[in-house]
Amino acid sequence: MSRIEESIEIAVSPEVAFDAISDLPSMGRYSPENTGGRWTKGAGPAVGARFKGTNAQGKKEWSTTATVVICDRPNHFAFEVTVAVVKVARWEFAITATPEGCRVTEATTDRRSGLVKRFAGIEGIDDREAYNAASMATTLAALKAHLEAGG
DSSP: OEEEEEEEEESSOHHHHHHHHTOGGGGGGTOSSEEEEEEEESSSSSTTOEEEEEEEETTEEEEEEEEEEEEETTTEEEEEEEETTEEEEEEEEEEEEETTEEEEEEEEEEOOOHHHHHHSOOTTOSOHHHHHHHHHHHHHHHHHHHHHTTO
8 A cells, every 4th residue: 555645735714624624525626636426425524424526637536435534624534445346545634723724634544455456547647646646736826716716
């Protein structure tokens, strides 16, 4: 399993950042791959709540199921992603108060086996870790721009 993370400073309170991050149906506005989704079990962010996420990369579209495993407002939000019974990834957001607002760290742990990685690749993405790091930096920059603009 590999873990990568990216961080950014955002000039909003940790509570504001947490609320935006834990609104999984709206994450598509920030992410270059995730296009949103809907809650399927539970009314929203809470441990045990489930979310059906939709994703797209080029012409390829797919969905995943995410289960919230940590929901500690305003400090930590995490969910685990599966496709059918296959463990895919764990995504986490740690939020730390700073004098100017907060620092948001997004991290992901790839939970797929080597065999699953080999057959579940996305055309044009040879290095998923590098792609995820760049995607997380893009997501965090978009989150920052949206929140600092009053979104």
